[in-house]
Structure formats: structure tokens, C-alpha cells
Amino acid sequence: MSVQERKERERADRERLIVATARELAERQGWDAVTTRRLAERIEYSQPVLYSHFRGKREIVGAVALQGAAELAAELRTAAGGADGPRARAAALARAYLDFAERNPAVYDALFRLDGGLAFAEEETPQPLKDAFAALLESLGEVAGDGVHPGLFTEVFWAALHGLATLTRAGRLPPGDVGRRVDLLVDRLAVP
Amino acid sequence: MSVQERKERERADRERLIVATARELAERQGWDAVTTRRLAERIEYSQPVLYSHFRGKREIVGAVALQGAAELAAELRTAAGGADGPRARAAALARAYLDFAERNPAVYDALFRLDGGLAFAEEETPQPLKDAFAALLESLGEVAGDGVHPGLFTEVFWAALHGLATLTRAGRLPPGDVGRRVDLLVDRLAVP
DNA sequence: CCCCGATCCTAGCACCGCTAGACATTCGAG
DNA sequence: CTCGAATGTCTAGCGGTGCTAGGATCGGGG
Numbered sequence: 001m002s003v004q005e006r007k008e009r010e011r012a013d014r015e016r017l018i019v020a021t022a023r024e025l026a027e028r029q030g031w032d033a034v035t036t037r038r039l040a041e042r043i044e045y046s047q048p049v050l051y052s053h054f055r056g057k058r059e060i061v062g063a064v065a066l067q068g069a070a071e072l073a074a075e076l077r078t079a080a081g082g083a084d085g086p087r088a089r090a091a092a093l094a095r096a097y098l099d100f101a102e103r104n105p106a107v108y109d110a111l112f113r114l115d116g117g118l119a120f121a122e123e124e125t126p127q128p129l130k131d132a133f134a135a136l137l138e139s140l141g142e143v144a145g146d147g148v149h150p151g152l153f154t155e156v157f158w159a160a161l162h163g164l165a166t167l168t169r170a171g172r173l174p175p176g177d178v179g180r181r182v183d184l185l186v187d188r189l190a191v192p
Numbered sequence: 193m194s195v196q197e198r199k200e201r202e203r204a205d206r207e208r209l210i211v212a213t214a215r216e217l218a219e220r221q222g223w224d225a226v227t228t229r230r231l232a233e234r235i236e237y238s239q240p241v242l243y244s245h246f247r248g249k250r251e252i253v254g255a256v257a258l259q260g261a262a263e264l265a266a267e268l269r270t271a272a273g274g275a276d277g278p279r280a281r282a283a284a285l286a287r288a289y290l291d292f293a294e295r296n297p298a299v300y301d302a303l304f305r306l307d308g309g310l311a312f313a314e315e316e317t318p319q320p321l322k323d324a325f326a327a328l329l330e331s332l333g334e335v336a337g338d339g340v341h342p343g344l345f346t347e348v349f350w351a352a353l354h355g356l357a358t359l360t361r362a363g364r365l366p367p368g369d370v371g372r373r374v375d376l377l378v379d380r381l382a383v384p
Numbered sequence: 385c386c387c388c389g390a391t392c393c394t395a396g397c398a399c400c401g402c403t404a405g406a407c408a409t410t411c412g413a414g
Numbered sequence: 415c416t417c418g419a420a421t422g423t424c425t426a427g428c429g430g431t432g433c434t435a436g437g438a439t440c441g442g443g444g
Contacts (some may be wrong), residue, residue, distance in 0.1 A: 165353030
């Protein structure tokens with residue numbers, strides 16, 4: 001059954017190509033530029049091929065989001081691992097998070113702004129998403145403070161980071177001063 | 193010149209009708225359902241009439257956003273005015289903000305998630321937007337703490353509220369617990 | 385070797401934001 | 415009162431979107 005295996009392998013390759021192409025196009029020109037026609041042209045197949053891999057455009061967004069979640073989790077853990085002490089870890093985590101959002105705006109949008117058809121904060125939430133949240137929780141739980149539920153604290157801290165990331169990039173907050181904002185945030189939210 | 197006055201009045205009325213209809217439609221069925229065709233049909237005019245009032249759809253979103261900004265500012269001031277003490281004011285403000293976002297999701301999106309073609313955090317920022325931020329600043333400046341720039345503090349606090357509002361509504365945070373999250377946020381961020 | 389099923393593409397649907405140009409209506413000058 | 419101009423509105427259409435039905439083509443198994 002080597003023939004069938006080869007076909008499956010080629011199919012998997014093509015699926016990866018679709019996701020990578022969508023991601024690159026989104027990162028270069030924004031998600032609005034990611035149309036099924038353009039995407040099909042880039043991978044050198046016709047449109048219907050996309051629909052043999054994904055139900056529709058939203059699922060492609062979701063695939064990019066999952067890929068991004070894994071990377072985000074890894075970067076967060078790396079940043080946290082290189083810092084000494086709970087507060088320093090929280091600060092490093094915050095900076096790494098905002099850095100990721102700035103360097104990968106399209107992936108960040110796929111994760112947290114667009115609808116990729118993924119379940120969040122539920123039983124069926126895909127593993128990479130759970131893991132990214134877990135990466136936050138690992139470091140932030142240490143600075144939640146006594147009597148404060150670590151999960152709740154992480155949610156609030158995360159929301160603050162998300163707000164900073166989105167408002168800054170949407171031009172709602174003046175650029176610059178990012179460092180001072182995150183310093184203030186960590187200084188106040190994290191328990192000494 | 194009474195005739196001309198009447199025409200101008202009717203024109204202004206129609207413009208208000210467009211904005212109100214767009215807002216209602218967006219609030220009922222989401223901004224995706226607000227198409228120029230549907231909007232034109234609802235106001236019982238043809239599509240090109242919309243373009244004699246607004247440059248395009250984005251400007252209609254912007255008009256809804258400005259309307260919403262004025263309402264948000266008013267609600268924030270009302271909430272803050274009914275609380276005693278700086279911390280209580282900050283807490284009331286936070287609750288009012290999240291309440292507004294929950295009760296007017298489409299307006300909130302027009303303000304802070306969609307592109308309405310409005311300038312933010314700049315010289316040319318429309319007055320209602322500046323005023324809404326000022327309403328935040330009035331109450332939050334009191335709890336910024338010594339040596340902390342009130343504007344910077346307000347930006348961070350606002351970002352946290354925005355994060356909570358958007359992540360909750362997008363299903364990224366489990367519903368419920370909103371009260372506990374905002375309690376934690378105010379408790380930590382606001383200086384005693 | 386030939387047939388048949390899997391695979392892929394062409395062509396098209398209904399909808400989108402937006403606009404050119406025809407049409408009607410109203411206004412103001414003579 | 416008449417008639418041309420200006421104003422206002424609509425019909426029709428352009429190029430784009432996500433998505434899909436149905437026919438052509440290709441390659442492996444009998």
C-alpha cells in the first residue's frame with residue numbers, strides 16, 4: 001500500500017503548504033488579502049482543492065491559529081525560563097507575549113480576534129490552546145497572591161495584555177511607551 | 193430660503209436614519225449583516241443615496257462609533273458620580289464600562305474593534321472620543337498613585353477593561369465570573 | 385490493456401462595496 | 415408661464431468575495 005501512503009503524504013504536505021501560504025500572505029498583506037482565489041493561485045491549485053482540506057476559510061484561519069498557539073506557548077516558556085524569581089518571570093512573560101503579538105500580528109489576529117471556529121475555555125478546546133494558557137498559568141500563578149484563584153488571576157492578567165496588544169496595534173493607544181505600560185501592569189498586578 | 197432649510201433638515205434627518213438603522217441592524221444581527229444593500233432597503237432608498245452622505249461603509253461605522261462614544265462617556269460619568277471615594281469610583285467606572293460593552297456589542301465593536309476611519313490618540317481625534325477617554329481619566333487619575341502619570345495609568349487600566357470585554361464576548365474567557373475579575377483588577381491596579 | 389474511481393478544474397451562483405450614467409423632478413431666470 | 419439648468423434619485427453594472435455543481439482527466443487494480 002505504498003502508493004496510498006505516498007498519496008496521503010502528499011496530501012499532508014499540501015495541507016501544510018496551504019496553512020503556511022495563508023499565514024505568510026496574511027502576515028504580509030493582512031487577512032483581508034487572504035482570499036480563496038489568491039490562496040489557490042499561490043499554491044498553484046484551483047479553489048476547490050482548498051475545500052477538500054478545509055470546510056472553508058474560517059477553518060484555514062483556525063489552522064493558522066493552532067500553529068501560532070504552539071509557537072506562542074514555546075516562546076512564553078522560553079522567556080519565563082530565563083528569568084529569576086516570580087516577579088521577573090511574570091515581567092519576562094508579559095514582554096514575550098506583547099513581543100509575539102507585535103512580530104506576528106496576523107497570527108495573533110487568527111488566535112484572538114478572528115473567528116477560526118475554535119472552541120475556547122471549554123472541554124473540546126484544542127490542546128495547543130489549552131497549552132498556551134497553561135504556559136501563562138505556570139508563571140502567573142506564582143504571583144497571584146494568597147487567596148486569589150490562579151486561574152482567575154491569569155485570566156485578568158492575560159486580558160490586560162490582550163488589551164494592550166490590540167489597542168496599541170489598532171492605533172487606539174499612542175505607540176511607544178509600551179515598556180512603561182507593561183512595567184506598570186506587572187508592578188501593580190503581581191504580588192510582591 | 194425656507195425651502196433650502198427644509199431640504200437641509202430632511203437631509204440631516206435621513207442621515208440620522210441611516211446611522212440609527214445601521215446601528216440597530218448591527219446590534220441585532222452583527223456588523224456582517226450590515227451591507228449597503230440591506231441598509232438601503234431598510235431606509236427605503238437606493239444604495240447610491242448612502243454614498244451621498246458617507247464616503248463608504250467605513251464612515252457609517254465611524255458615525256455609529258461617535259454616537260456610541262458620547263453615550264459611553266455619559267454612562268461612565270453617571271456611574272462615577274454615584275460612588276463615594278476614589279476606589280469606589282474606579283470600581284463603578286469599570287463595571288459601567290463592561291456593562292456598556294455587553295449591552296451594546298455592535299457599538300463597542302464600531303468603537304474599538306472595527307475600522308471606522310477615525311483618528312485615535314492624535315490631534316485630529318474627534319471630540320466625543322477624546323471626551324470618553326477624559327471620562328476615564330477623571331476617575332482613574334485619582335487612583336493612579338504617586339509618581340505615576342495619570343494618562344499612562346488610564347491607558348493601562350482601559351486596556352485591561354478592553355481585554356476583558358473583548359475576550360469575554362469572543363468566548364475566549366469563560367462567561368460568568370465577570371464580577372470577580374473586575375474586583376481583582378480594581379483591587380490590584382488602583383492605589384489605596 | 386482497459387475500465388473505473390479518485391482527483392482536479394472550469395464555470396457559475398449569490399452576494400459584496402461601490403459608481404457611471406440615465407432619468408425625473410424642482411428651481412430660477414426671462 | 416415657459417423653458418433650460420441644477421439637483422436629486424434610481425437602474426444597471428463592474429470587479430471582487432466565499433463557495434459548489436458537474437464534467438474532464440488521470441492513474442491504479444482487475
